Amino acid sequence: xxxxxxxxxxxxxxxxxxxxSRWWPADSPFEMAxxxxxxxxxxxxxxxxxxANLRQAGVLAPRSLFALPDDALAELIRPAGYFRLKARRxxxxxxxxxxxxxxxxxxxxxxxMAVARQRLLAVSGVGPETADSILLYGLGMPSFVADAYTAxxxxxxxxxxxxxxxxxxxxxxxxxxxxxxxLYNEFHALLVRVGNGWCRPRAPRCETCPLAGFFP
DNA sequence: TGCCAGGCCGGGT
DNA sequence: ACCCGGCATGGC
Numbered sequence: 001x002x003x004x005x006x007x008x009x010x011x012x013x014x015x016x017x018x019x020x021s022r023w024w025p026a027d028s029p030f031e032m033a034x035x036x037x038x039x040x041x042x043x044x045x046x047x048x049x050x051x052a053n054l055r056q057a058g059v060l061a062p063r064s065l066f067a068l069p070d071d072a073l074a075e076l077i078r079p080a081g082y083f084r085l086k087a088r089r090x091x092x093x094x095x096x097x098x099x100x101x102x103x104x105x106x107x108x109x110x111x112x113m114a115v116a117r118q119r120l121l122a123v124s125g126v127g128p129e130t131a132d133s134i135l136l137y138g139l140g141m142p143s144f145v146a147d148a149y150t151a152x153x154x155x156x157x158x159x160x161x162x163x164x165x166x167x168x169x170x171x172x173x174x175x176x177x178x179x180x181x182x183l184y185n186e187f188h189a190l191l192v193r194v195g196n197g198w199c200r201p202r203a204p205r206c207e208t209c210p211l212a213g214f215f216p
Numbered sequence: 217t218g219c220c221a222g223g224c225c226g227g228g229t
Numbered sequence: 230a231c232c233c234g235g236c237a238t239g240g241c
Contacts, residue, residue: 024222036222043221046238081221081238089224127224139226147222203217 007176010214011183014190017210021189029106030062030097032138036130037089038080049079062103066094089125096123106143109139117143130167136188142179145188146170149195156199157215 014167017122026032031051053076054060059068068076074087096119100108108116122130137144146169155162160172177183198209205213206212 039221040223041221042223042237043239045240046221049239064227079238082223082236083238085224085236125224129223133222144220149222188222198219 003176004006004178007173010211011187011190013214014194015186017191018190021193023184023185023189024133026137029109029138032095033105033134034060034090036133037086037093037125038077040082040086040089040127041128042081046079046081049203050077053077055081062094062097062105066091066098068174086125088203092124093138095128105134106139109135109141113141113143116141126128126169136181136184139145140181142181142184144170144173144177144184146173147188149191149199150188152201152210153191153195153199156204157183157211 024032024035026035030147032047034054035047035051038050046177055066057076059065059073059076065073070084070087070091074083075088077083077090080086097103097105100119108119111119115138117131117135120126120134121128126134132143132145134144135141146166150170150173151160151162151164153158154169154172155164164172172183173187177187194210198205198211
């Protein structure tokens with residue numbers, strides 16, 4: 001079977017079983033980017049609390065958030081964990097957005113995607129997954145997000161060895177699939193949902209997984 | 217109770 | 230070029 005067909009069938013199997021995800025839950029590209037930093041190695045429920053705190057404090061905008069002292073910002077995002085570290089990372093991103101993009105992160109979306117990706121990666125605290133999330137979900141660019149779930153599900157199904165690196169994994173999906181923003185969006189969202197629900201690190205529930213028996 | 221969560225950086229080999 | 234310790238809260 002053609003590899004693209006295999007991947008699209010995998011997508012359909014998850015979509016049929018779970019329905020559309022309607023990701024990313026954010027009101028603006030800026031809020032999305034903030035969420036991308038806050039959710040690093042962290043449960044989304046904790047991130048929601050942190051974002052609610054920022055909104056409540058009226059600082060969910062590039063200038064006002066940057067104006068907050070580090071320790072005040074850290075206190076507001078405490079529920080998201082790693083809060084001192086993430087306060088610094090947010091400040092790094094904000095310095096870039098305010099200083100180089102005139103406070104408008106959406107301006108990045110009008111650049112060449114590889115250039116936009118490199119500029120995001122140059123911000124300390126923005127790694128490949130965070131950058132790709134912002135490109136895809138925040139800016140609507142076709143950059144596939146290859147996170148820990150993608151790696152786990154892929155290796156369990158023998159698509160790649162477990163030790164495969166981030167870029168290798170991303171290229172596997174991007175080479176196999178058409179460059180389509182909506183497809184990448186929903187595909188990654190479904191992988192996360194399968195990873196949270198069935199493809200667990202220690203206790204996989206493979207019997208009832210939407211991908212059970214899908215791969216040869 | 218321990219495991220897990222939509223990673224990344226910096227320093228050491 | 231890899232490997233590892235550190236970072237931290239909250240749900241199950």
